[in-house]
Amino acid sequence: MLRGRESEQRAVDALLDGARAGRSGVLVVRGEPGIGKTALLAYAEERAHGLRVLRGPGVETEADLPYASLHLLLRDGLDRLAALPGPQAAALAGALGLAPARADDRFQVGVAVLSLLAELAEDRPLLCLVDDAHWLDQASARALRFAARRLHAEGVVVLFAARDDAGPATPGPITPGPITPGPITPGPITPAPITPGPATLDAVAGFDPAGLPELRLGGLDDDSAARLLADAAPGLAAPVRARIIAESAGNPLALLELPRTPAPPEYDRTPPPLPERLRLAYAARIGRLPADARVALLVTALADDGDLAVVARACAALGAGPAALGAAERAGLVTVTDRHARFAHPLTRAAAFQLSTYDQRLRTHAALAALLHDHPDRRAWHLAAAAPGPDETAARALDELAERAAARGAGVSACGRLRAGGRAGEDPRLRGRRLLTAAAHATEAGRLRHAQRLIEAAVPLVPAASARTALPALRARIAFGRGAPHLAHDLLLDGAAEAAGEDRGAAGLMLVEAARNASLLGDADRLVAAAARLRELGLGPEDDYDLARRSALSSALLITNGPAAALPAMRELVSEGSRVASDMHSRRINASYFALQTGDFPAAWEIARAAAAECRANGEAGKLVVLHLTLAAAEIFLGRFADAAASAEEGLLLTAESGGQDRAGCMRGVLAWLAAARGEADRCLALAAAAHESYAANGIVNALAWAEWARALLDLGAGRTAEALDRLEAGPAGPARHQFQAVHAVPDLIEAAARLDRPAGEALGRYAGWAEAAGLPWARAVLHRCRALLEPDGERADTHFREAVRLHARGGHPWEAARTALLYGERLRRERRKREARPHLRAALETFRRLEARPWAERAAGELRAAGDAGPPVAGPDAASALSALSPQELQIVRLAAAGRTNKEIGARLFLSPKTVSYHLYRAFPKLNVTSRAQLAGLDLP
Structure with a gap:
């Protein structure tokens, strides 16, 4: 019986009832050791009637073995693996070591976990219990968090229990000496302060519950504590009972354990804090066991998943028979089933480890390594732990483990193994190489301080030539990630200068990276400097990174020589990228970006859409995030605001799984612009503020460019013309002045200036240079509109407006076409040419209504009334405009369903379970006034 946990039990019961009704739920139970997390999970299991x-x-000794915890959770459900879509099944099988793995599968693994949980819940609801989540390996934690965030209508409950104070332990120095498995004779045990253990070799554990609901457990109230203590130790004297209640601070495990082990005399006045007091209690209980039972406890502590067969054989190799484990079981320290030996509480494991001696641990690791030839990852870990000094055999085993980890997308685990191998190896050069590779993995995973320490350890061990070619780029990435982008640029330029004499290719790569960083920062001077150095190197088209080199040069050319010189080079890159093989995602990402730069939004959208579909199939999340930025921007310019919002919202969600918080700022900037166009002031300002924070944190100007433009557009739409003009005029002097948004914000500036009768000739000249170089009908149309707004002669202004309307009729940018129609209609009405004004105003109103651009629609409607509109009503909502009632996720699902995709296919594409797809369709049907998928196919969904 749980005492004092009624509200927590109700929360668990509600989740279980929801699962029985087909709803999913997730809860992270957090708190200090012994506070009752495991007991609450046991309560959930006891109440899970009718649930699988x-x-x-999480297992501390497996915290750096990729997907070890995931395998423990899913091993009894892998018989349903074949029911998953092929790419997902292959990804999950590879992650769990059941099939070959690819590094780009790591994002797909989370999708596969979601699908497998949904598949397992088809027969009956499912309860997943993840205790000690703070010791999940990061690959498992990432996959489980991904799946948990997307559970909705599958009938799956996931309960995590995690400590707040856990962290990986690091072993101390190891002294040389041979080790051979053999009997262990434990010495006398003296209880002493115990630190969390057992130690792992650079374990990288951690569970970030961000985005998941949490329940924090506090201590029991005095009444509940007294009742629990009475249950556990009914014969205690009143003074002792009062003391234990006071010392326990309501910690349930303390209330159960402290009565079994009275405090030593020296603690009469100042008892140690919890959980140290609990560890001491367990240590005292272990100390009373026979010697061979203590051997069995140490084997169980180090045997990773507690496989009973392995534990029993290792105990036998160390001189402890089956009775030894039985003695530990009778003492209540472990539970033994027909397959596993498990500790009653993680603190028992810690005590068993800490009470062992150094030589005992070495012998135990050696015995386990000898038994695990069929489990190379675990064997490598035990070989390394059993090596008392440099051991190249152990180091090579760790190298192989790191290679497997990297192939499964677990770079952090690879980092830990390589670092351990660097310490364990005998050859200094091999040690240095391992440490540098580990530093690269740590940098990619965002563990920048750790990467810096690895570099410092590697430098004395690597040849000077290798240091000159490998270290500058690595140090620059660390500097950039730690908020020193200008230092990163200087490191790359200096490194390229040193490397140029012996490796021009390495120097070129550094300069390309320097140009890319400068472009992200909007630093024109540094971009031009890097490009100049690239030209001086004289590298040719045969270089592997010729595309990156040409991209950097064309970006610099735009700054130095203007659009007339740069846009033809960019269009060539777009043309090449649109023709490359489907698996060349980097080239297509590059092509879609430059299509945005040239104003070719249909090409940007087509290239990005095709590449995104392939990235979804391959699980390449990082590239998918970049493509979503391009898709959202292209959809804005193509007048697909609802699609743009869906792309940006999904991109924002993906950044939480793949890293890339810099891109999260850009997504929020895009969403801020859409909110501004729709007149959602509070949402726009909140998103713009978040984008500003992102820029302040990392210096990436794309987020700032969208945010500033969004604020100006919000002011312009609300009639705050002077404020809008102030913001827009500040742009050309600001850090985002070389971003493509700066070009497209110029027409807004000119409109604001014209309304205030202010000059804008310089801005007009800037836009004219770009529009003429772009050569696109819609760009020329906007240029004519801008000239019309600034033209004092009415007849010439009218000519420009008519030409703008004519060019807009050729398509390309509905938002700008509606803006032109509105401005021309307003001018015609002011000139009392109401009959001529009405068609333009009606066209503007229809487009603004379709785009849900409310401020602009209201302005057009007001002008239309003032023009005496007496024609038929403006077209009401059709199937396309009805889409505005859908959420971004519903919109994506409806489009795919209308195209004939099954729920399983839609789920695989959008990283949702089929049941969640069905749930969203059920909600979307009434909004679209349909009752079946067949009717969806008959709707006109642009």
Whole structure:
């Protein structure tokens, strides 16, 4: 019986009832050791009538073995793996070591976990219990968090239990000496302060519950504590009972354990804090066991997943028979089933480890390594732990483990193994190479301080030539990630200068990276400097990174020589990128970006859409995030605001799984612009502020460019013309002045200046240079509109407006076409040419209504009334405009369903379970006034 946890039990019961009704739920139970997290999970399992239960705890000794915890959770459900879509099944099988793995599968693994949980819940609801989540390996934690965030209508409950104070332990120095498996004779045990253990070799554990609901457990109230203590130790004297209640601070485990082990005399006045007091209690209980039972406890502590067969064989190799484990079981320290030996509480494991001696641990690791030839990852870990000094055999095993980890997309685990191998190896050069590779993995994973320490350890071990070619780029990435982008640029330029004499290719790569960083920062001077150095190197088209080199040069050319010189080079890059093989995603990402720069939004959208579909199939999340930025921007310019919002919202969600918080700022900037166009002031300002914060944190100006433009557009739409003009005029002097948004904000500036009768000739000249170089009908149309607004002669202004309307009729940018129609209609009405004004105003109103651009629609409607509109009503909502009632996710699902995709196909594409797809369709049908998928196919959904 749980005492004092009624509200927590109700929360668990509600989740279980929801699962029985087909709803999914997730809860992270957090708190200090012994506070009752495991007990609450046990309560959930006891109450899970009619549910299938999967258990998969985090294990400290496996915290750096990729997907080890995921395998523990899913091992009893892998018989349904074949029911998953092929790419997902292959990704999950590869992650769990059941099939070959590819590094780009790591994002797909989370999708596969989601699909497998949904598949397992088809027969009956599912309960997943993940205890000690703070010791999940990061690959498992990432996959489980991805799946948990997307559970909705599958009938799956996931409960995580995690400590707040856990962290990886790091072993101390190891002294040389041979080790051979053999009997262990433990010495006398003296209880002493115990630190969390057992130690792992650079374990990288951690569970970030961001985005998941949490329940924090506090201590029991005095009444509940007294009742629990009475249950556990009914014969205690009143003074002792009062003391234990006071010392326990309501910690349930303390209330159960402290009565079994009275405090030593020296603690009469100042008892140690919890959980140290609990560890001491367990240590005292272990100390009373026979010697061979203590051997069995140490084997169980180090045997990773507690496989009973492995534990029993290792105990036998160390001189402890089956009775030894039985003695530990009778003492209540472990539970033994027909397959596993598990500790009653993680603190028992810690005590068993800490009470062992150094030589005992070495012998135990050696015994386990000898038994695990069929489990190379675990064997490598035990070989390394059993090596008392440099051991190249152990180091090579760790190298192989790191290679497997990297192939499974677990770079952090690879980092830990390579660092351990660097310490364990005998050859200094090999040690240095391992440490540098580990530093690269750590940098990619965002563990920048750790990467810096690895570099410092590697430098004395690597040849000077290798240091000159490998270190500058690595140090620059660390500097950039730690908020020193200008230092990163200087490191790359200096490194390229040193490397140019012996490796021009390495120097060129550094300069390309320097140009890319400068472009992200909007730093024109540094971009031009890097491009100049690239030209001086004289590298040719045969270089592997010729595309990146030409991209950097064309970006610099735009700054130095203007659009007339740069846009033809960019269009060539677009043309090449649109023709490359489907698996050349980097080239297509590059092509879609430059299509935005040249104003060719249909090409940007087509290239990005095709590449995104392939990235979804391959699980390449990082590239997918970049493509979503391009898609959202292209959809804005193509007048697909609802699609743009869906792309940006999904991109924002993906950044939470793949990293890339700099891109999260850009997504928020895009969403801020859309909110501004729709007149959603509060949302626009909040998103713009978040984008500003992103820029302040990392210096990436794309987020700032969108945010500033959004604020100006919001002011312009609300009639705050002077404020809008102030913002827009500040742009050409600001850090975002070389971003493509700066070009497209110029027509807004000119409109604001014209309304205030202010000059804008310089801005007009800037836009004219770009529009004429772009050569696109819609760009020329906007240029004519701008000239019309600034033209004092009425007849010439009218000519420009008519030409703008004519060019807009050729398509390309509905938002700008509606803006032109509105401005021309307003001018005609002011000139009392109402009959001529009405068609333009009606066209503007229809487009603004379709785009849900409310401020602009209201302005057009007001002008239309003032023009005496007496014609038929403006077209009401059709199937396309009805889409505005859908959420971004519903919109994506409806489009795919209308195209004939099944729920399983839609789920695979959008990283949702089929049941969640069905749930969203059920909600979308009434909004579209349909009752079946067949009717969806008959709707006109642009």
